Amino acid sequence: MTKLMLNSPHPVATEPVTNPPPVIRWLEAGQECSARWRSERGAPPPKRVVLADDTTTADVAYRLACEGTALLWRGDFHNARQLLQALARRADQVPTRKRKKAAEEVPVVDAFHRHRLAQSQRARMLGMLLIPFNADYSIPLRRAPDVTMACTEAWGPPDATAGACVASLRELSGITSAHEWRRKGVEIAALGEPPHNRIHPHYGVFSPVRGEYIHLVATAHLPKPPTGQTTLTAFDIGTGTGVLSAVLARRGVNRIVATDQDPRALACARDNIARLNVEDKVQLVQTDLFPEGQASLVVCNPPWLPARPSSPIERAVYDxxxxxxxxxxxxxxxHLAPKGEGWLILSNLAEHLGLRTRAELLEAFEHNGLRVVSRIDAKPQHPKATDASDPLANARSREVTSLWRLATL
Incomplete structure (x- = not known):
């Protein structure tokens, strides 16, 4: 694609500026080697790289990783996975009692930011164990699994001209896990009886594993179409996997416009909408927030926590x-048609973490000319809600997910 130089009296087409892919470099057998560097979280290639194999101990690997030195694995693949697990255990050795005491001694918002910092540091350290890939995404290590399909789903088709690449074993674990989610799918009770009720999340698109917000959309009272019309139009803002569009379609909404600005999300939603056979009811549009026009129902499930995401996948949770x-x-x-409603699905976890107050949320409604018609609440049932060892357990135990029915003043 080209772009036009619009500041010139005679616009001239120019080629877009593309940055070369990042490269990782290391020494091996006295030779300087290099390969394309891949990092979904946008981490730069490590500046210090040493070779590691089955003789590398977990203590040595942990010390090097904490110092910022990456370990490019040359041994058995299964041993690499065991080493990664050993590194994770060392990173998590802080006693639960000490973590709990530390969290109680500071304001909850500070405890949240400390927790996020610790998570980031842990991820950075675990990301120092690296795995080589051939140009076709095969792994040149003993007992390495076939991950070509999983990597193709995450990175796109292999390009023989791009040559070999290197990525962290932790990232590969995320890629293979996402491949399994995509293959098996997530059963959604609100979509009906199995087996025709599954959503298949793609890599990089948040999986709808929290069922309470879906249940809220599946049971809330639908607004009526505008006077003189028989068709109810709905907008699904930030559709992700397309799960809420599918639920609305199964509820009888005849026209749904689902938007997202992420190509991965749109491809995922398109796949799920086709699998569920509701293509005739759902139109997908790539845009930031709203499509053109108005709707009687506008649904949005934005990220619930106003904090900086540390990787693309976290953008579904942190904004x-x-x-x-x-x-x-x-x-x-x-974008609301007369007598239309906006459904905002939002958790109050941000309030319990000191990131936003209920008063600020209500003021935002009023400031934008909106009133609350009603609010429907649901208690989360995910594992972290009852995990006493979680550093944010106190806040999570009080979390409530709400569907706010909003209308114009």
Whole structure:
């Protein structure tokens, strides 16, 4: 694709500027070697790289990783996985009692930020164990599994001209796990009886494993179409896997416009909409927030925590400054048909973590010309909600997910 130089009296087409892919370099057998560096979380290639194999002990590997030295694995693949597990155990050796005491001694918002920092540091350290890949995504290690399909789903088709690449074993674990989620799918009770009720999340698209917010959308009272019309139009803002569009379609909504700005999410939603045979009811549009026009129902499930994501997959949970929430509330009135409703699905975890207050949320409604018709609540049932060892257990135990029915003032 080309772009036009619009500041010139005679626009001239120019080729887009593309940055070369990052490269990782290391010494091996006295020779300088290099390969393409892959990091989904956007981490730069490590500056210090040493070779490691089956003789490398976990203590040595942990010390090097903590110092910022990456270990490029040349041994048995299964041994590499065992080493990664050993590194994780060393990273998690802080006693639960000590973590709990530390969390109680500081304000909850500070405890949250400390927890996020610790998670980031842990991920950075575990990301120092690296795995080589051939150009076709095969792994040149003993007992290595076939991960070509999983890597193709995450990285796109192999390119023989790109040559070999290197990625962290931790990232590969995420890729293979996502492949299994995509293959098996997630059963969604609100979509009906199995086996025709599964959503298949793609790599990089948040999996709808928390069922309470889906149940809220599946049971809330639908608004009526505008006077004189028989068809109810709905917008699904930030559709992700397309699960909420599918639920609305199964509820009888005849026209749904689902939006997302992430090509991965749109491809995932398109796949799921086709699998569930509701293509005739759902239109997919790539845009930031709203499509053109108005709808009687506008649904949005924005990221629930106004904090900076540390990787692309976290954008479904963390939204720095609450940008998406603010954008949804600001544009909602202009996109609501007469007597229409906006459904905002939001957890109050941010309130319990000191990241946002209930008063601030209500003020945002009023500031944008919105009133609350009603609120429907559900208690989360995911494992972390009852995990006493979680550093944020106190806040999670009080979490409630709500569907706010909003209308114009």
């Amino acid at each position: 720095e400054g609450g940008r998406m929430l603010a954008g949804f509330l600001k544009g909602l009135t202009a």
